[in-house]
Amino acid sequence: MNANRRILPGLRTGFLYLLLFAFLTPFLLIIMNSFKTTQQFFESPLSLPTTINFKNYASAFDNMDFMQGFMNSLIITGISVTIIIIFSAMTGYLFVRYKWKVNSIFFFLMLASMALPFQVLMIPMVMLYGNMGLLNTKLTLLFMYLGFGVPFGVFTFHGFIKGIPYELEESAFIEGSTTLRTFFSIVLPLLKPVFVTLLVLDVLWIWNDYLLPSLVLLSPDQKTLPLSTYTFFSSYSVDYAPLMAGLIMTIIPVLIIYLFLQKQIIKGITEGALK
Amino acid sequence: MNKKLSLKNAGTFLVFGGPSIFAFAAVVIIPFIVGLYLTFTNWDVRTGDSSLIGFTNYLEVFRDKVFLQQLWFTLKYVFFTVVIANVFAFFIALALTRGGRGEQWLRTGFFTPNLVGGIVLGYLWQTLFSQVLPYLGAKYGWELFQTSWLTNTGTAFWALIIATAWQLVGYLMIIYIAGFTGVPNDVLEAANIDGAGRTSVIRRIILPLTVPAIVICIFISLSRSFLTYDINLALTKGGPFNSTELATYHIVQKAFLSNQYGVGQAEAVVLFAVVAIIALTQSYLLKKLEVES
Numbered sequence: 001m002n003a004n005r006r007i008l009p010g011l012r013t014g015f016l017y018l019l020l021f022a023f024l025t026p027f028l029l030i031i032m033n034s035f036k037t038t039q040q041f042f043e044s045p046l047s048l049p050t051t052i053n054f055k056n057y058a059s060a061f062d063n064m065d066f067m068q069g070f071m072n073s074l075i076i077t078g079i080s081v082t083i084i085i086i087f088s089a090m091t092g093y094l095f096v097r098y099k100w101k102v103n104s105i106f107f108f109l110m111l112a113s114m115a116l117p118f119q120v121l122m123i124p125m126v127m128l129y130g131n132m133g134l135l136n137t138k139l140t141l142l143f144m145y146l147g148f149g150v151p152f153g154v155f156t157f158h159g160f161i162k163g164i165p166y167e168l169e170e171s172a173f174i175e176g177s178t179t180l181r182t183f184f185s186i187v188l189p190l191l192k193p194v195f196v197t198l199l200v201l202d203v204l205w206i207w208n209d210y211l212l213p214s215l216v217l218l219s220p221d222q223k224t225l226p227l228s229t230y231t232f233f234s235s236y237s238v239d240y241a242p243l244m245a246g247l248i249m250t251i252i253p254v255l256i257i258y259l260f261l262q263k264q265i266i267k268g269i270t271e272g273a274l275k
Numbered sequence: 276m277n278k279k280l281s282l283k284n285a286g287t288f289l290v291f292g293g294p295s296i297f298a299f300a301a302v303v304i305i306p307f308i309v310g311l312y313l314t315f316t317n318w319d320v321r322t323g324d325s326s327l328i329g330f331t332n333y334l335e336v337f338r339d340k341v342f343l344q345q346l347w348f349t350l351k352y353v354f355f356t357v358v359i360a361n362v363f364a365f366f367i368a369l370a371l372t373r374g375g376r377g378e379q380w381l382r383t384g385f386f387t388p389n390l391v392g393g394i395v396l397g398y399l400w401q402t403l404f405s406q407v408l409p410y411l412g413a414k415y416g417w418e419l420f421q422t423s424w425l426t427n428t429g430t431a432f433w434a435l436i437i438a439t440a441w442q443l444v445g446y447l448m449i450i451y452i453a454g455f456t457g458v459p460n461d462v463l464e465a466a467n468i469d470g471a472g473r474t475s476v477i478r479r480i481i482l483p484l485t486v487p488a489i490v491i492c493i494f495i496s497l498s499r500s501f502l503t504y505d506i507n508l509a510l511t512k513g514g515p516f517n518s519t520e521l522a523t524y525h526i527v528q529k530a531f532l533s534n535q536y537g538v539g540q541a542e543a544v545v546l547f548a549v550v551a552i553i554a555l556t557q558s559y560l561l562k563k564l565e566v567e568s
Contacts, residue, residue: 009375009376012370012375013375013376013377016370016371016377016381017377017381019367020381020384020385023384023385023441023444024384024387026399026400026403026441027387027399029403029407030399030402030403041406042406042410044410045406045407045410046407046410046411083294087294087295087298088295090290090291090292090294090295091291091292091295091296093291094287094288094291094292095292098284098287098288100288102288103288103292106292106296106299109299109304110299113299113303113304113307115551116303116307116547117498117501117502117546117547117550118502119502119523119526119543119546119547120307120310120540120543120544120546120547121302121303121306121307121310122527122530122543123310123313123526123530123536123539123540123543124306124307124309124310124313124540125302125306126531127309127313127318127536128305128306128309143298143301143302144298144302146294146295146298146302147298147299147300147301147302147303148302148303150295150296150298150299151299151303153295154295179287179291180290183291204389204390207392208391208392208393208394208395209392210392210393210394210504210505210508211504211505211527215531226392226393226394226395226505229394229395229398230394230508230509233398233509240402240406243398243402244402247395247398247399247402250395251390251391251395254390254391255387255390258383258387258390262383263379265386266382266383266386266449269386269389269446269449269450270449270450270452270453
């Protein structure tokens, strides 16, 4: 019995690691083969690479304009996520502390809109912004991400701010602090846990988004990483070795962040999903 | 705090709500209204002409055999994706909520496909299905893998499901784990003392007590798979012979490549209605099974 108790969990953990290994095989195969030549990959995709050379990586780096895609993705994700978080926090605060009719109408509309799939909005949106000549700039894309990101952001902050006692702000008001100053110096620092949740969810969403940028950003120099990956695959479709190196390179930035922040990321996903 | 909104505090409203409400209205509310209007017109992109034509676009949606076929294809795809992803996620989560060693690492590992966007994920599987599996088929004589799965309608369908489910599993697992942690320990201990077996504990205790998590997971997997676009684009490009075009893919093609904005938008509205009806029905039915611990 005692021996059983010690061996069984060990066996189970071993089995789970084996399962995980099988589950991650697609990644491993791509990594392994990204170091071979295309010819070697066709001949034996399962064997380990004999040499580790970064030729494919260098070639993918140049041919998919990795740096440009990376910078565009970085700028777009960085700015969108920042403005989504700041403005939703402010609006969430407004909706909790001021019970005006307009506020409850907009709060309701935002809640309802979360059930609305992007597909219902994309055609009229492209039509309207196209007519106004606003497509093909990063600024429009940032504005759109703000609009799409705000409902969930406001909803999440709203739930959290409701739990913050009003007394803290009241004493600041008595001492003559303005609403804006009170918000930034007293309320905002308390919202840290929500920041992390939103940061995680919004970064994963915007960094990996393909459909919206593909509709808005039309010129090659505006391309984000998913768009460059698409073009790269469409034009290099038979030369698999650099293509696989390109895939690994686009995965690496998120992977690095994940390894550092995995606890917060898992927590962010849990909280985001259960809200 | 219950003061009315007036000129004096309109500034607060504008500063705190202005940017987000403006963006929200410009990107969600106005396009939504314009979109509904669009479905009743025959708007032409090139000439800019448009006139009201009633329900003609909707009739066209239901007369369009290709769209109906693709909608049916989408329904089948969603069904299998949701079932497969949820069953795997449920059992992996179950195995990873016992407080054993290395659980944190295992969770981290199973979640990794979610870091990867649909385009990259689609190409990754495309490489495997079109090159690695046929290699195995040729080497070991496995008939199933002799030809690339992506060149045959039936197998391309499963390739699409495997790639989507692979990504979804980790995400759903996280939610199931949160659900299982909510099952009170004393209930489980009581069941143990009463000599309940593993299967009956799962069936009689864990399942009913995690209904909320199941509802959320099915809801998320339903809406995510109904709207799949980039995996479809990268993995099969709708091929062979347009046989694996999911609904969203079809709508994008219709609107932006054939310039039929009105019909495309009507199709999007129909798709939205289908998703909403199915999602609401499932949560209503499952909620009925919910119990208190």
